[in-house]
Every structure is written in C-alpha cells, then in structure tokens.
Amino acid sequence: MDYKWIALSNVIIASLMGMINMSIVLISLPAIFNGIHIDPLTSFQYLLWILMGYGLVTATLLLSFGRLSDIYGRVKLFKLGFLIFTVGSILLYLTPSTGDAGALEIIIFRIVQAVGSALFMANSSAILTDAFPSNERGKALGINMVALMSGQFIGLILGGILAIFDWRFVFLVSVPFGILGTIWSSLKLKETSIKAPKTKLDIWGNAVFVLGITLLLVGVTYGLMPYGNDPMGWANPWVIASMVAGLVFLVIFPFIERRVPSPMFRLDLFKIKMFTYANAAALLNALGRGGMMFMLILLLQGIWLPLNGYSYASTPFWAGIYMLPLTAGVIIMGPISGWLSDKYGPRWIATIGMIITTLSFLVLADLPYNFQYVYFGLALFMMGVGNGMFGSPNSASIMNSVPAQDRGVASGMMTTVMNTAFTASMAMFFTILIVGITQRFPEAMTASLVSIGAVKLAPVLSNIPPTGALFSAFLGYNPVESILANLPPSVVASIPAATKTTITGTTWFPSAFATAFMPALKLSFYIGAAFCAVAALLSWLRGGTYIHGMENPEEVEELKDSKKG
Structure with a gap:
C-alpha cells in the first residue's frame, strides 16, 4: 500500500x-x-x-x-x-x-x-x-x-x-x-517530516499561553453558572478576576514570543x-x-x-x-x-x-x-x-x-x-x-398556566431556575414531574387530575419553554x-x-x- x-x-x-x-x-x-x-x-x-x-x-x-x-x-x-x-x-x-x-x-x-x-x-x-x-x-x-x-x-x-x-x-x-x-x-x-532544529523549549511562552487561556476559559465557564440570586455568574468577583487575568496573560504572550529565540x-x-x-x-x-x-x-x-x-x-x-x-x-x-x-x-x-x-x-x-x-x-x-x-x-x-x-x-x-x-x-x-x-421564562410559564386554568401553580412553576429549564430541555425531560415530587402532598392533591395530566405530558412544557x-x-x-x-x-x-x-x-x-x- x-x-x-x-x-x-x-x-x-x-x-x-x-x-x-x-x-x-x-x-x-x-x-x-x-x-x-x-x-x-x-x-x-x-x-x-x-x-x-x-x-x-x-x-x-x-x-x-x-x-x-x-x-x-x-x-x-x-x-x-x-x-x-x-x-x-x-x-x-x-x-x-x-x-x-x-x-x-x-x-x-x-x-x-x-x-x-x-x-x-x-x-x-x-x-x-x-x-x-x-x-x-x-x-x-x-x-x-x-x-x-x-x-x-x-x-x-x-x-x-x-x-x-x-x-x-x-x-x-x-x-x-x-x-x-x-x-x-x-x-x-x-517519520517523513523535515524536523525543525532542536532548540530550547519556549518555557515562558508555554506557561503564559496555557495560564492565560485556562484562566480565560475557566472564567467563561463559571460565568455561565448561577451566582447567588443571579442566574449567571458574570458578577462573581472570582469570574471577573479570572477573565481579566487571563486576558492580561494573553496580551503579554505575543510580546514574549517576539523576544524568545x-x-x-x-x-x-x-x-x-x-x-x-x-x-x-x-x-x-x-x-x-x-x-x-x-x-x-x-x-x-x-x-x-x-x-x-x-x-x-x-x-x-x-x-x-x-x-x-x-x-x-x-x-x-x-x-x-x-x-x-x-x-x-x-x-x-x-x-x-x-x-x-x-x-x-x-x-x-x-x-x-x-x-x-x-x-x-x-x-x-x-x-x-x-x-x-x-x-x-x-x-x-x-x-x-x-x-x-x-x-x-x-x-x-x-x-x-x-x-x-x-x-x-x-x-x-x-x-x-x-x-x-431569564427575561421571558416566568412570563411564558404564567401565561401558559393561565391558558389551562391552573393559575394557582404559577408561583411554583414560573420560578423554575432558567438554567434548570435549559438543562432539562437539553437532556430531553420534563422538569414538572420533579417539581411536583418535591411539593407537599396536600398541594399536589389539590391539583385537578386533568391539569396534572396536561402539565406532565409531552407537549405542555415544551410549548411553554x-x-x-x-x-x-x-x-x-x-x-x-x-x-x-x-x-x-x-x-x-x-x-x-x-x-x-x-x-x-x-x-x-x-x-x-x-x-x-
């Protein structure tokens, strides 16, 4: 061959x-x-x-x-x-x-x-x-x-x-x-390549690049997670510090690369x-x-x-x-x-x-x-x-x-x-x-519950965390069942059977979401x-x-x- x-x-x-x-x-x-x-x-x-x-x-x-x-x-x-x-x-x-x-x-x-x-x-x-x-x-x-x-x-x-x-x-x-x-x-x-001459490794360049891009991407990752009462973590001081430090290292990186042999x-x-x-x-x-x-x-x-x-x-x-x-x-x-x-x-x-x-x-x-x-x-x-x-x-x-x-x-x-x-x-x-x-989900859930005559459930279901709603959509499951399972039995018992069937079915939550x-x-x-x-x-x-x-x-x-x- x-x-x-x-x-x-x-x-x-x-x-x-x-x-x-x-x-x-x-x-x-x-x-x-x-x-x-x-x-x-x-x-x-x-x-x-x-x-x-x-x-x-x-x-x-x-x-x-x-x-x-x-x-x-x-x-x-x-x-x-x-x-x-x-x-x-x-x-x-x-x-x-x-x-x-x-x-x-x-x-x-x-x-x-x-x-x-x-x-x-x-x-x-x-x-x-x-x-x-x-x-x-x-x-x-x-x-x-x-x-x-x-x-x-x-x-x-x-x-x-x-x-x-x-x-x-x-x-x-x-x-x-x-x-x-x-x-x-x-x-x-x-090995068919033409090898570059063996030289000293660019230790400083490697260290600064890896540190810079790691800090930046870690900051971005944690910025997507909830922080306190906020649905995202962009106000988290550690996220801000990580991203700023990462950007500083990446700005320094090309100056180092111009000077190392x-x-x-x-x-x-x-x-x-x-x-x-x-x-x-x-x-x-x-x-x-x-x-x-x-x-x-x-x-x-x-x-x-x-x-x-x-x-x-x-x-x-x-x-x-x-x-x-x-x-x-x-x-x-x-x-x-x-x-x-x-x-x-x-x-x-x-x-x-x-x-x-x-x-x-x-x-x-x-x-x-x-x-x-x-x-x-x-x-x-x-x-x-x-x-x-x-x-x-x-x-x-x-x-x-x-x-x-x-x-x-x-x-x-x-x-x-x-x-x-x-x-x-x-x-x-x-x-x-x-x-x-975050901006639209509570209103959308409330409107959908009103349309099926279940406005009393709005305070509970409209407070599903946005990341939770996003995660459930990504994983392909209805989070309403998990929410109902954690409610007091008396509250669940007060929900009409027809309403319960609707909100736990395959169409209600996807439409509202x-x-x-x-x-x-x-x-x-x-x-x-x-x-x-x-x-x-x-x-x-x-x-x-x-x-x-x-x-x-x-x-x-x-x-x-x-x-x-």
Whole structure:
C-alpha cells in the first residue's frame, strides 16, 4: 500500500475516535447522570465541565504539542496521543464512584482523554500534508473532514443506542478504536517530516499561553453558572478576576514570543497572507458553528420531538437521526471540495461554502419551533454542504502556505484557533440563551398556566431556575414531574387530575419553554450567519493559489496545468 494511504487511514481512525467521543457524550448525558445518580436540576456545573472541560484542555495544549512535534517528530507524538486517549477511555468505563465524586472522576478522566486528543489533533493535518503531494492535499483533507463529520453523527446515534443498555458503554466504544490506532500507527507510520532544529523549549511562552487561556476559559465557564440570586455568574468577583487575568496573560504572550529565540507561536507566519486570512476565516466559522450542534439538540430534544409525540426517553436517539442531513451534506461535499481546490485553488469554493452556510443559518432563524421537518432538514443539508465546501480547501491553503519544517506548529496554531473558538462559541450561545430565558421564562410559564386554568401553580412553576429549564430541555425531560415530587402532598392533591395530566405530558412544557427559548435561539442563528458572512469575505480576500516555495506566479500556473493534465 502506498504510504500516503497508510497515513490517511491512521488519521481517519484518530478523527473518528475523537469526534465519536465528543458527540456521544453530548447525546448520552441523561444516561450518564442517571447512572451516577446525579440530579440534573442541581448539577449544572457538572454539565458545563463535562461538555466544555474537554475542549478547554485540548485548546490549551494544541499549540505546545504542535511546536514539540516539529522538534521531536509528528508521528512519535501522534502515536502517544492514541495510547493516552485509550487509557482515558478505559478509566471512564471503570468510573468507580457515584454522585458528586463520580461526576468529578468523569471530568478528570475526560481531561486525560483531552491530552491524548490534543496530541493527535495537533499532528493530523501536518502528517497528511507531509504524506501527500501538494496537488492531492485538498482531497486528503476533504476525506478526513468526512471522517470528522461522520464520527460526530455516528457518535450521536451510537450514544442514543448504547445509553439504553449501560452508560459505561458510551466510553467503552472508544477503546477498540484506540487499540487499533495505537497498533496500526506503531507498525506502519513513519517519520517523513523535515524536523525543525532542536532548540530550547519556549518555557515562558508555554506557561503564559496555557495560564492565560485556562484562566480565560475557566472564567467563561463559571460565568455561565448561577451566582447567588443571579442566574449567571458574570458578577462573581472570582469570574471577573479570572477573565481579566487571563486576558492580561494573553496580551503579554505575543510580546514574549517576539523576544524568545524559539517561539512556540510563530507570529512571523502571519506575514503570509494566505495563512492569516484562512485562519481568520476558520476562527469566524468556528465561532458561528461551535455552539450550533448544542442549539440544534436543544431545539430537537427539548421542544420539537416531544411536541411531535416522541417520549422523553427516546429523544436523544431521534435527535441524532434527524440531524443526519447535516452529515450527508459534508460527506457529499468534503471530498469533492478537496478535489476542486486541488485543481482550481481554494478561493472560490471556500467562499461559496461560507455563503451557503450563512444562508442556512438564516433559514434556521426563520423557522417556527414546531416546524415542518422538510425545511429543517433542507437547512441542515445546506449547512453540511457549506461547511464541507469550506473545511478542506481552507485547511489545505493553511498547510500549503508554510515551510515544511513548520507544518507541526502551523497545524497546532490552526487547531488551537478552531478549538478555542468552539469553546468560546458554546459559552457565547449559552449566555445568550440563559439571558433570554431569564427575561421571558416566568412570563411564558404564567401565561401558559393561565391558558389551562391552573393559575394557582404559577408561583411554583414560573420560578423554575432558567438554567434548570435549559438543562432539562437539553437532556430531553420534563422538569414538572420533579417539581411536583418535591411539593407537599396536600398541594399536589389539590391539583385537578386533568391539569396534572396536561402539565406532565409531552407537549405542555415544551410549548411553554419554546416561547421563552425561540427569540434567543433566533438571535444565536443571526449571529452565526454574521460570522460566516465575514468568513466568506475573508475567504475571497485571501487571493488565489499559494504554495510555499512556489512564490513565482509562473510556477503556480505550471502546477495548475499539471493538475488539469
């Protein structure tokens, strides 16, 4: 077998494993929380850390690992990533405790996984770029993008199925991928990269960057949690101090990188127009779509599926099924866009991809909460096509624009930008939702109770914490039953049977919640559209084909002719 296909197969295994792990947890949280006996209404902090802790750790380590791979070898660190990720998956399967201790163990073991994920994510694009010639890199990155997006939705469906049997299977499923990847990469992958000269590590740069981004993202995470009587923690002095300190360290970081002899973050690479514009476009695209998956699952599990007769227990599985058009769009366009960018350059196809993605956000923003699925499915397919058109040409243009010995750090910088933006995007959309729900939820609940003649319940049900309502929608269950279970028996006995049946059914709470939820959701989609529109502009402004070492326009034209031939 040609070595380039061996390299691609290893990277595909890593991509599938990493993305299945991310989405399978997203969809299986109800089973995980039930399995460790955690009350979802009082455990919002664990939700955030299980969801965002993985991304936070990955984002802080990618840059350092990218630089280390240029010095010590990309394949060596890539293989180590497989091994560490597999160990983390086994530890998650064996989680010994329940309650708060069990939740903390899951968070810690997820961090172990994140270290392994950062090792192979920082090197995947660089390994493909090393293995494939310049006129095939877009195709290779496009095929890998199909693996990434397929893994994301395989995880959704697998999570819905496995969670029915045992929540531990959700973590066990990654182990065979990890063992296979560890053995296959150890036997077949070889170091083909041009190593950068061995130099002193950028200790100060690493320390300041990791500290800065950690403090910032931790502050953002705790800012989403309730503080005192406030539904969010942005007024918490510790949150403010953490975010300010994080920003100060990140401001200091580039000044350090300009002065150290071997910087981990190669600021000089931003002198390359293609590198700068493509990374900026990737940043905006990730900001727009990073929280999109969370939003869509909220809409499906918390509102649309219950309103259309699906039981709360079945909503995680069906949410994965109904989001398949997004996967289909990426699977169709990922390889095609890579091939087209190899042949004609990335500019047009990446730009059109972001325009299509912008339009898909606008279509989603225009839908009512009880939409006809054909329009929702069409919008998802458009989003998949748009992102499939953008992803591989944009990544190929970044990797083609840098010297061969800097591909590891370039890959680390690219994935750091995207992962940090993904985490920031989730925090931003969380904030928009919680603020919107806080303002509208009590009024919406009261109006809905009045409409069914149960105004006496308004003081109780309209005081459900906004984060609790959001959490219950995300996990796909009706919090009214939990509220009633905690009321005095005399109060519950005074509720007419017909009223009790209505408010504990599958349609009343989703309808009431949708009134408060939809304005914030629409605003989120409009913001996503704005980010992707600017990304389209940057994709156009990046210019035509640029490959490092072929700055002469005649050489580029000769390459294009050879591709056409």
